[in-house]
Amino acid sequence: MLLYVIYLLWIVRGFVLGQSTNDSDTNINRDYPNYYQPHINYGEAYTQLLQPFPSWLAEITGMNHWPADIPPYIATDTVDLDAVPGHIPRRSLGDCSKVDRSMCAFDCYRCTAVDDIYTCPVLSQTFDDGPSPSTPKLLSQLSSKTTFFTQGINVVRFPETFRQANHEGHLLATHTWSHADLTSLRNEDIAAQIQWSIWAMNATAGVVPKYFRPPYGALDDRVRAITRQFGLVAVFWDRDTFDWRVNDGSKTESEVLSDIRQWKRERNHGLILEHDSTIKTVNVGVKVGDILGSRQMTVADCVNGNWYQQQYAVQ
Numbered sequence: 001m002l003l004y005v006i007y008l009l010w011i012v013r014g015f016v017l018g019q020s021t022n023d024s025d026t027n028i029n030r031d032y033p034n035y036y037q038p039h040i041n042y043g044e045a046y047t048q049l050l051q052p053f054p055s056w057l058a059e060i061t062g063m064n065h066w067p068a069d070i071p072p073y074i075a076t077d078t079v080d081l082d083a084v085p086g087h088i089p090r091r092s093l094g095d096c097s098k099v100d101r102s103m104c105a106f107d108c109y110r111c112t113a114v115d116d117i118y119t120c121p122v123l124s125q126t127f128d129d130g131p132s133p134s135t136p137k138l139l140s141q142l143s144s145k146t147t148f149f150t151q152g153i154n155v156v157r158f159p160e161t162f163r164q165a166n167h168e169g170h171l172l173a174t175h176t177w178s179h180a181d182l183t184s185l186r187n188e189d190i191a192a193q194i195q196w197s198i199w200a201m202n203a204t205a206g207v208v209p210k211y212f213r214p215p216y217g218a219l220d221d222r223v224r225a226i227t228r229q230f231g232l233v234a235v236f237w238d239r240d241t242f243d244w245r246v247n248d249g250s251k252t253e254s255e256v257l258s259d260i261r262q263w264k265r266e267r268n269h270g271l272i273l274e275h276d277s278t279i280k281t282v283n284v285g286v287k288v289g290d291i292l293g294s295r296q297m298t299v300a301d302c303v304n305g306n307w308y309q310q311q312y313a314v315q
């Protein structure tokens with residue numbers, strides 16, 4: 001309880017001080033493109049979208065199969081794209097030249113809106129980009145409940161792994177359909193990335209997510225105006241492991257682990273960004289879990305919130 005009160009005070013302080021999440025208030029894209037994780041391809045063996053396409057979704061979409069990388073926008077009466085502000089431009093990753101502070105771009109100014117989440121009262125891991133062929137190893141070795149920000153296309157590619165994560169008590173959240181930089185897309189394509197990711201999660205495990213992490217942290221008030229209409233809360237991080245750099249050797253496992261030990265010593269709270277996309281990042285995740293132990297929180301528990309918007313029984 002006391003922890004929670006301290007946490008609320010911390011949030012209120014954030015509002016008063018103008019919504020900058022931590023130390024650096026500067027443009028965090030200055031080392032673009034090295035800042036961003038390259039795209040990961042699982043190869044020929046994993047091109048099949050195994051999760052069956054449900055009849056309720058055929059009814060809504062008029063389709064009979066899951067989309068490929070670029071999903072089509074299906075208009076529904078729950079989303080009104082005319083309500084999205086028109087003055088915030090589309091832009092490419094790392095280009096903040098047309099972005100001013102009023103647009104509240106996390107990727108340019110680390111700006112967070114009042115309803116965004118970026119930290120946690122207990123230092124806790126989160127994993128992006130899965131499920132992947134390496135996720136089962138993480139599930140078998142983690143002692144804490146954690147949060148997975150999944151790509152819809154990977155949910156229908158690895159449906160058993162997604163259901164296993166659900167059964168084992170982890171929180172499932174969305175990371176778009178196919179890892180799009182949402183700030184570069186038209187409103188319709190943003191909505192499509194979100195709606196298909198939600199449908200994939202609902203079809204596969206009966207969960208309608210409440211939490212959403214924008215790929216690359218690329219989020220501004222135009223994108224928020226759409227994601228909020230889907231009932232989603234944006235989630236960032238305040239501790240970045242850059243674990244994906246272990247894939248190409250530009251960061252070592254022991255460097256990541258020493259960051260973790262330092263964060264634990266420094267204040268022992270926060271949200272850690274990791275990835276369950278490769279065996280190397282999963283191996284790091286397991287060791288981070290050994291250091292932090294089982295007393296971690298899911299993102300929903302960090303804010304004492306609901307885990308999902310809806311849950312359905314699926315056979």
Ligand SMILES: *[C@@H]1O[C@H](CO)[C@@H](O)[C@H](O)[C@H]1NC(C)=O
Pocket residue numbers: 056198199202203208312313
């Ligand atoms: C979730 O799936 C159920 C069927 O199990 C369906 O009736 C419902 O409309 C779906 N909701 C969303 C938001 O996808």
Ligand SMILES: [Zn+2]
Pocket residue numbers: 128129175179215216
């Ligand atoms: Zn990602």
